[in-house]
Amino acid sequence: MEAYSIFDVIGPIMIGPSSSHTAGAAKIAYIAHQKLGEDVKKAVFLLHGSFAKTYKGHGTDKALVGGILGISHEDVLLKEALTIAKKKNVSIEFKEVDFGNVHPNTVQIILTSIKGKVISIMGSSIGAGKIEILSKEAIH
Numbered sequence: 001m002e003a004y005s006i007f008d009v010i011g012p013i014m015i016g017p018s019s020s021h022t023a024g025a026a027k028i029a030y031i032a033h034q035k036l037g038e039d040v041k042k043a044v045f046l047l048h049g050s051f052a053k054t055y056k057g058h059g060t061d062k063a064l065v066g067g068i069l070g071i072s073h074e075d076v077l078l079k080e081a082l083t084i085a086k087k088k089n090v091s092i093e094f095k096e097v098d099f100g101n102v103h104p105n106t107v108q109i110i111l112t113s114i115k116g117k118v119i120s121i122m123g124s125s126i127g128a129g130k131i132e133i134l135s136k137e138a139i140h
Helices: 006-010 019-036 049-054 060-068 076-087
Strands: 040-048 091-097 106-113 118-127 130-138
Touching: 019 060, 019 106, 019 118, 019 130, 040 049, 040 060, 049 091, 049 106, 060 076, 060 106
Parallel strands: 040 091
Antiparallel strands: 040 106, 106 118, 118 130
């Protein structure tokens, strides 16, 4: 039988401080990274609700940038994501928006690859590191 720690029982294995604001956000962004399938040149994060109000203090900014760079929500490098993006010359922009009646931890991510491919993904972090993907589309 595999041994579990108390941290496995109360939440996901992750780089904190918040399962919703870091683990969930990183997972949404990591899916965007996978969908893009190329190195990122530019990322625009449209933040709704509590993501918009607390993204710097809760580490959501680092989690989102880490995810689009291909860094897992469990990787300690997540804390260095903004520095890594800067070293890779990835343009990062955060905007506060109101998407209306969606979960308060919702983000739309628009990524442009170094080859010019553009994709958009919208997802919500619904708690305990769980996410819902609301839409995915290739723009061009």
